[in-house]
Amino acid sequence: MTESRYETLARTLRRQIDTQVWLPGDRLPSLRESCKQSGLSLMTVLQAYQLLESQGVIVARPQSGYYVAAGLQRPVRRQPDERLHAAEQVDVNDAIFDILKAGQDPSVVPLGSAFPDPTLFPQPRLARSLASAVRRMSPHSATANLPPGNEELRRSIARRYAQNGIEVAPDEIVITSGAMESLGLSLQAVTEPGDWVAIESPAFYGALQAIERRKLKAIAIPTDVRFGMDPDALEKALETYPVKACWLMSSFQNPLGCTMPPENKARLVDILQRHQVALIEDDVYSELYFGSERPVPLKASSYRSEILHCSSFSKCLAPGFRVGWVAAGKYVERIERLQLMSTLSASVPVQLALADFLQKGGQQGGYDTHLRRLRRVLEQRQMAMHHAIIKEFPAQVSVSQPQGGYFLWLDLGDNVDAARVYQRALAKGVSVAPGTMFSADERFRHCLRINTSFEWGPHTARAISVLAGLVAEEIQG
């Protein structure tokens, strides 16, 4: 027996309710709308609705229409991948996505997150800038702000460079959808698939993923927890392999938190220049310095035309806006074209909002005032967590002491498997970033990265105690 037309319609509606196109309490399309959409008669549609009503799936309200039953059991949503928790080995990519998901779960203390505490940012003022910017937005703004992006915003960024003694013209800057896009476009601009790229070891996992996606070959250069990439090791690599580009973070590196000393920066630039290797400088944390001196990027050197300096507002002002930039040196036109071919341009309203905020900030000290407060809070929180770790973790655990940013790097000792700590901690409501995320091999399997941007209080204190206890257990085997 074939299904009648009203049964087919009822089944379609039921499936829409099951997949949450309509939620409990939502009004379904009216009988008239449903007739129009389906091409069926009023009688057929009415029969379908009455069938669903008799099944308790929807309820009729006189003079109003049909509603999804409030008590209807909500079906299980698409399940997160649970392989990770069961597996002996952590797959780097799975771990990354799992940690990102854990950051969205309010019951987990997200010490594994890469994002700063979202309450640290001047959201009401950003909202005002956004509202003010869109009120003044011309219809032509969509095309006027195509790559390289909004002119006022590029000029404000260039002025901040100038204030730090770095020569970057507004015309050298391309506004992007966050630093991730800046880095990806930069990598495309200076390499072809199959090329060699020198990266840090350990490195930001986004670099590892981008290199894999572009089918590049990576040489991991030893990177010191205090002094950053080792210039001698880099030079040896450049003498041995036909390296096309180097990708590094000169300040408050992710995950180590290290900053290169000035003499190492000078040597590194000299080495890159002699070997004619382009540099992708990921510099998203440099505004977050604790001392009185902002660290100087390699972009400040005379080699600047070969340095693609990538940064964003996501870590220091406006997470979620997804606005970054690259000061691309001689690659600026190539970057513009690559962007036009991939995402076309950064979202216009948020570009205008940031241009507005920075202009006002310049007059009233708004942005700089915010940054000073942010740096102070981040320093205090990092000190509190550092102190607790020193106090509570077993003596064999060593901890970094960065001068900025919001990451601590823990070496748990060779006999501890950080992936196990990660899995066991997650089961107890604490996420951490295991060292395996930051390398293509198992070199850092005994290390952890911890996000220190969250307020020191009962939740974070408990999280640190949980971790300390787990690490002690793992050491005792």
Added chain:
Amino acid sequence: MTESRYETLARTLRRQIDTQVWLPGDRLPSLRESCKQSGLSLMTVLQAYQLLESQGVIVARPQSGYYVAAGLQRPVRRQPDERLHAAEQVDVNDAIFDILKAGQDPSVVPLGSAFPDPTLFPQPRLARSLASAVRRMSPHSATANLPPGNEELRRSIARRYAQNGIEVAPDEIVITSGAMESLGLSLQAVTEPGDWVAIESPAFYGALQAIERRKLKAIAIPTDVRFGMDPDALEKALETYPVKACWLMSSFQNPLGCTMPPENKARLVDILQRHQVALIEDDVYSELYFGSERPVPLKASSYRSEILHCSSFSKCLAPGFRVGWVAAGKYVERIERLQLMSTLSASVPVQLALADFLQKGGQQGGYDTHLRRLRRVLEQRQMAMHHAIIKEFPAQVSVSQPQGGYFLWLDLGDNVDAARVYQRALAKGVSVAPGTMFSADERFRHCLRINTSFEWGPHTARAISVLAGLVAEEIQG
């Protein structure tokens, strides 16, 4: 003789003014700020400012500070690449970027543009939605709206699918930074470099660029100006080559404007299914239909889990917001991960604004009312331009008659070089899109695409007359 310190500082400031870090009339950093930034003494900084003042570059205003001289000649900005105008041959890529730039030049009638007339959109209402959304924005919105993107927005999109009889659950949708990103991620999800992809001929140039960037091999399938991709030719291609994916526009194709008849759609789906080939369906124009019936995408078929249906709000509601989506079938998790690795997520404020707009639109008919008006205006404008072309162009020129969208496709005749028409028209302040942009070879060198979304009036009428005259001249040789 080495330069003194004040001369060095003066030169740095002069260069900042030359590169427009500071514009005429801008106040320079105060002496005190400048001392702090440069680490130089007040006397040295004062000498530098006085040197620039004596050169007429800056002026002092008592009690206020130093300002960039208003009359200072602004230096020439980074020049657009002018090779194109001089070259005999049009390079496809250069032409594309040139046409995009021409769209930003207010003195050019941008008939070559891919963007609809920006004045066609409900900007004040979108601004209100944006202001309202950011006022209610939680600090956690940045992480809460990571891929797959804002839940309310995905549900609103799923409801529009449901209203058109297409089964797409909110969980199958990933919000992106525009359809360009949707298409790029889809291509990455279903291919590896070196794979074969079947595309239309002629095709949207974004498809050609994406395929080239991913190092894929393309098979161009003949595509009819009325009926779209030829199913027989596709079947032959799939029998001959190990094709991994097919990329097409089933409705109001760019550049032809064609829409596949229902029987061709059914055949095409059957062919793809038998050969197990994934489909990337670019469907950004389907809301812009002129008749009473919205065309049905291939996504509506039973093969939907293998169809990545890509669309956006850029052509029909909010250009410049850069918000699109992909209904990714079984590839949804892969798409999410690829997005996390490339742009992280779409900008949050604009996602929330569109969610707000669509929800209100649903209650008050706002979005649908806008769309009905937009369709009517686009149809009228296309008719006016079509009429003028028929009347003014030489008889050998044939013109398409699409039932939606805002493009006309002109076949000028085999003896006319559209690239020459393009170059000569641009010199007269009219841009068009030459056929060479839409193919990897010279197959469409006698064709043009014209954007008909602009108001019919003196400017557009003149532009059509200029083009008609140039084509007549080219025919006469």
